[in-house]
Amino acid sequence: MLDQLTVLAIPSPGTGVWYLGPVPLRGYALAIIAGIVAAVWIGERRWVARGGQPGEVQDLAVWAVLFGLVGGRLYHVATDWQRYFGPDGDPVAALQVWRGGLGIWGAIALGAVGVMIGARLHHIRVAPMLDALAPGVLVAQAIGRWGNWFNQELYGRPTDLPWGLEIDMDHRVPQYSGTEDADLLFHPTFLYESLWALAAFFVVIWADRRFRLGHGRVVALYVMAYTVGRGWIEMLRIDDVQLADVAGLRLNVWTSLVLFLAALVWFVVSARRHPGRETEVYTDGRTPATASEESGVEGRG
Template structure:
């Protein structure tokens, strides 16, 4: 049995169904969203949230996230879209690839916050329920990057080096055909899956409410992305102090996660789970702070009153 000395890239990135061209990148993005919604819904309902709440929030968060992710990508790669004779409509071609996670997180969080206010749900409770699902969604999205041949690192001679078609726009100039690259899409998939396991295991031993699961997500993803960006081949033209903007943003994300965990641990040091407190669904173990609302059990946080749990 011959073991491949490299990882081949797919020959196709889409299929044609009649008049429609279906891009694999878009399919994996949609699959990631579906998995994240399903997992988050299950987690939030188990915590006392009303069934269907996550879908209501997703209807706001997903469009906001897509717009933000695309906007960030276009802004940080201006020469790909703005040049003499350029087709400016391509700035909207999300299905061809180019959704920046930092823009998606920022705008998606804004959409989720608006939706949480509308349905009467504490935003941090939703974010904690979302944390592992978000990492799963990002892992699915990276498979789409693989089909687009757009996420790889510096050249490598390792046996799992990634083949990139030299005719691809992302292929670096000046390198010989046959050069292999670090498969960053694969590294990030594995890192994200590890992050899911860490969050789920940590929740068994620690109280990760009031935004602490969100903070752990930010730390895990920010740390991994900082490392990946350090050897990623990316045509972004934005640098600060000699560092790529994505690398700096990832570091800021990780630091923000640490700060969030520390601040929320100090603001809400009380035990959140009381196994003797039944909920309306008849389950025990739901945080007492989360059983105040008559319809959904995760009402928006009010100053100081949320500390009564």
């Protein structure tokens, strides 16, 4: 039985780094970059469809990416601080983003702050811009999760399922690094989250087109759709995070619960106060460009 499972198992890459001369190409970084490119492309199409000007999403993406990287790293370091600042920690490693370790909640939070700053500078209304960007962020997360596969990190507990993930001994958590555990396979939680994010993307796009969501409700739906999946996937993970256990649940599970409820409240309140979708996307009185009526990722009704 184990032999059969091994044949069907998902292999981990032999290396996550390749060299172009002296320049290292890291799978983790490539996955993040590919996700950003996809999110910008989708966001640009959706923004233009809502009346925005081409190129504005790219301008704001610079702010979002810079702030998002800082926020993602800060969240990761804060929740796993002993790895960097504990008795045997390495503070310098806290700056080595290319080795992995970007907390999605920190990246989204400060990334949104970056968008707000950029939107203010370009006289763009924040809510319609965030609504245009949100579905693409799900695709970015789906692609970016494959960076964890390259790094052999953030996997789940052992499993007998045919799609179990092979993890090299030097990448395993201590409790499963013994020779008696050599044949173990693990839940590929990176894959679960990647597929969930893609499914959530299509749900959000459908809902936006069907109900013409506005005033931040696309963002709220994005948060609700993502956190439902993140909650149960997080319960499978076994990586050792210092702030992982709060009242019996991992910190990220609590974060998912709180954010889901907050997003639900915002969705309901916004729908009652501001039904429909905004007609203005700028704060300086500019007339929105003619919106596209094409189907697809634009989110048109």
